[in-house]
Amino acid sequence: MMSAFTPGHPALLPLRFAGLDLPNRLAVAPMTRVSAAPDGTPTPEMADYYTEFAEGGFGLVITEGTYTDTVYSQGYRNQPGIVSDAHVAAWREITGRVHAAGGRILLQLMHAGALSQGNAYRDETAGPSAVPPRGEMMPEYGGSGRWPIPREMSTADIETAIAGFTGSAVRAREAGFDGVEVHAANGYLLDQFLTDYTNRRADSYGGDVANRVRLTAEVVAGIRAELGPGFCVGVRLSQGKVNDFTHRWAGGARDAEIIFSALADAGATYLHIASEGRDWIETARLDGDVTITALAREVTGLPVVANGGMHDLAQAARVLADGHADMLSVARGALANPDLPRRLARGLTLDRFDHAMLEPMATLGNARRWLRAARAMS
Numbered sequence: 001m002m003s004a005f006t007p008g009h010p011a012l013l014p015l016r017f018a019g020l021d022l023p024n025r026l027a028v029a030p031m032t033r034v035s036a037a038p039d040g041t042p043t044p045e046m047a048d049y050y051t052e053f054a055e056g057g058f059g060l061v062i063t064e065g066t067y068t069d070t071v072y073s074q075g076y077r078n079q080p081g082i083v084s085d086a087h088v089a090a091w092r093e094i095t096g097r098v099h100a101a102g103g104r105i106l107l108q109l110m111h112a113g114a115l116s117q118g119n120a121y122r123d124e125t126a127g128p129s130a131v132p133p134r135g136e137m138m139p140e141y142g143g144s145g146r147w148p149i150p151r152e153m154s155t156a157d158i159e160t161a162i163a164g165f166t167g168s169a170v171r172a173r174e175a176g177f178d179g180v181e182v183h184a185a186n187g188y189l190l191d192q193f194l195t196d197y198t199n200r201r202a203d204s205y206g207g208d209v210a211n212r213v214r215l216t217a218e219v220v221a222g223i224r225a226e227l228g229p230g231f232c233v234g235v236r237l238s239q240g241k242v243n244d245f246t247h248r249w250a251g252g253a254r255d256a257e258i259i260f261s262a263l264a265d266a267g268a269t270y271l272h273i274a275s276e277g278r279d280w281i282e283t284a285r286l287d288g289d290v291t292i293t294a295l296a297r298e299v300t301g302l303p304v305v306a307n308g309g310m311h312d313l314a315q316a317a318r319v320l321a322d323g324h325a326d327m328l329s330v331a332r333g334a335l336a337n338p339d340l341p342r343r344l345a346r347g348l349t350l351d352r353f354d355h356a357m358l359e360p361m362a363t364l365g366n367a368r369r370w371l372r373a374a375r376a377m378s
């Protein structure tokens with residue numbers, strides 16, 4: 001991961017993005033850290049964690065996936081929520097600190113659906129259809145063994161989920177966020193609806209891809225209707241999933257165009273294409289030479305964030321210079337280098353990400369212990 005200084009790196013150019021004036025094109029990608037209080041209230045330790053990225057020069061921070069209702073949305077124990085006044089007050093501390101450090105911050109709104117492995121509000125899980133999820137629960141977020149089979153969501157359950165996203169976006173604005181990102185990627189609820197093998201519904205939310213993207217579009221439209229035209233409502237999408245890295249949209253570019261257009265029509269401000277644990281280029285190529293991020297830009301005219309291995313600064317430069325995306329988001333590289341933009345500007349090499357910092361769980365406490373041990377060794 002050591003990268004040579006690239007003078008005039010395009011990621012360092014300022015950008016007006018989603019109504020925000022950003023000093024550079026580097027965003028911290030959303031990362032679950034399972035470090036909130038048991039009732040989902042963000043902690044002072046989380047405030048320090050998010051502030052460090054803003055101090056390190058990241059123009060934009062996107063928070064970890066945050067649960068949106070007191071029914072089925074929570075995915076892990078110690079995941080933060082945005083469903084109570086206490087949550088809003090604690091997030092307000094965090095947004096205030098990030099703003100004071102010169103950063104902007106978006107809240108990622110997440111409903112885990114069938115991929116919930118810890119929910120204080122319900123023992124069972126719910127998803128589009130009663131299909132057993134692939135793979136096993138993730139130990140780094142406190143799970144083990146097979147996922148339970150979800151209960152098929154009724155129309156009333158779907159309405160509750162949409163209301164959860166909408167109400168959470170309203171609370172996010174109260175908490176001082178610069179906008180929200182709707183998590184429709186990586187295998188969680190909205191992606192379960194989008195995915196052919198997890199969505200076997202016979203109603204208007206199932207069937208062809210135009211129907212399967214309907215729920216995400218309704219979530220975006222619901223937030224837009226509630227918060228007006230100026231509020232930033234991004235959407236994160238991915239082909240791969242935390243429990244199925246190699247999944248690809250069956251219709252390739254044709255599916256992608258339908259999905260992107262539906263979300264743009266619903267009022268999305270930007271699209272963020274995730275590459276779950278993979279390099280952007282491994283997941284970006286669709287039919288022929290077109291990349292998923294370039295296609296998203298072309299089809300919608302919206303700004304697009306590319307993700308996946310952008311700590312490789314040569315790849316990062318290519319993605320921007322060749323017009324594949326407007327912004328880049330960095331996850332593992334940001335954990336290893338919370339000051340990545342400052343390092344890039346000063347020509348310093350980047351530290352290599354070590355997965356041990358997230359073991360045995362991806363908590364902030366474990367990362368702190370890892371860092372202390374690493375410093376003691378050097």
Ligand SMILES: Cc1cc2nc3c(=O)[nH]c(=O)nc-3n(C[C@H](O)[C@H](O)[C@H](O)COP(=O)(O)O)c2cc1C
Binds near residue numbers: 029
């Ligand atoms: C510890 C950890 C937690 C993550 N949690 C989330 C999350 O809450 N929401 C999300 O959309 N992606 C999440 N991701 C995926 C990252 O945002 C990103 O897509 C992935 O790590 C690839 O980017 P990278 O190569 O820069 O690491 C997580 C990744 C890591 C390493």
